[in-house]
Amino acid sequence: MMGWDMATAPSRQGRKRAMKDLLLVTDLDHTLVGDRQALTCLNRTLEILRSRISLVYATGRSLAGARQLQQEESLLEPEGWATGVGSTLLWRGKPDPVWDQRLQRCWDRHALAALLSHWSELTLQPASEQTPYKLSYELTTPRMGAEAHQFEQRLRAGLRQADLQARIVLSSGYQLDLLPMAAGKGAVSGYLQQKLGLQPHQVLCCGDSGNDRSMLGGPWWGVMVSNARPELLAWWRQVRPDTLLRSNRHHAGAILHALDTLPLLL
Template identity: 40%
Template sequence: MVPFLLITDLDNTLVGDDRATQTLNQQLQSRRSQFCLVYSTGRSLASTQELMAERQLLTPDFLITGVGTAIYRWESDFGSAQLSLDVHWADRLSEGWQRGAISALAQQFEALIPQPAGEQNPWKLSFWLDSPEAEAIVLALQTALAQQGHPAQVVFSSGRDVDILPELANKGNATAYLQKTVEIESAATIVCGDSGNDISLFEQANWGIIVQNAQPEMLQWYNTCGRSGHYLARSPYAWGILEGLNYFHQVL
């Protein structure tokens, strides 16, 4: 069993400063056998793979995509690595999830602009919301879902991204599932993030790194709910991850 689990968001956390990403990659690669690497992102699988190729990211052991709605692992098959969807996680998310009815409800909110089809999946409805009343709209959407009996949640992040997900689906719950899968406890898990959809990661892990360029909703959560093991870096992007890992005396 690997000593610990390193889980990081991609956009504006691991990715955002190419030199920082390359420096961190080099440091991580030199100790690659000492940890299990997971990328946890709001992106779709296809978009994540494009970003990995474009930025020459390390190949992780697992991918959590779509804000925790899908988990993939790399498996060796006759000498080549193949991505495999975790069907057990998918089955758990499908329980009570009525995507069609929820989509119809969301259409009643004119301010919600559907994101491209590539960013949707069977367990995720994604929208853009650009409005000074964004917080009130999100609250009204949450209320409407609850009133109609849908076991769903609304995640608002980066000041404009709205995701409607099954009640169980988020980065934190996906992390908890992975911890059981690879038999690594929260005490041996470090998470890294910058925005609202990363908050559930920090709720799940004892140790976490919030990069300096974090979004206001992430900083607000840290100031009110952050734990002693959550480190607010003075450096942005991957520099912040490197700083935090040095602080924790892990990996590097």
């Protein structure tokens, strides 16, 4: 099944003029990583197409954790690392000062931490998982479906009452990240699209969980792996973006499916 059709794609003539490059943004755990055989095939394909593709890893991991996974799984070196759920951006090995400046707006990490210190149902994640622009907790009791929605609504109400702003990202029913409103995987994908001078049809985002919703729901192409988590499947059933491919392949195989199926790099 797929959530797009050829009527939504640019004309072939238009693609020949514009599709000279592709921004490929992929989550790591359970998306790019999880099937060694499929990953090896994808790596070969990306190496062949490397002159045409800008590769970005967008992950909830810290940079150190993502680098460790890269070594363990023999991942290609990307142009960009969007770590901490899109709260930190390294482009070709260097911080992006324009991105960092965007995140500073209306972000009061100290006040958010003080507010949530009174929430007994939240446990602060280790220091290794915190960044200047990401405040991360774990829920003592996982919440899925309607319970997760109710929790997010209650948290938003608490932020409004305290006159604080933050993007709320709940993943896997128990991982909670608070980010600046300008942060997130979708925001960093859009920022890089503009930075590289690309059109939305020259961007492909790939993911499996709730923290991938913002980038899979963008105006560009997306692919959802067949092993997607329940919260992402529930979102897909409700939203069904026209530009999102629901692949019948898992992990890196879904990215290969998207490269073979969607009107990319023609």
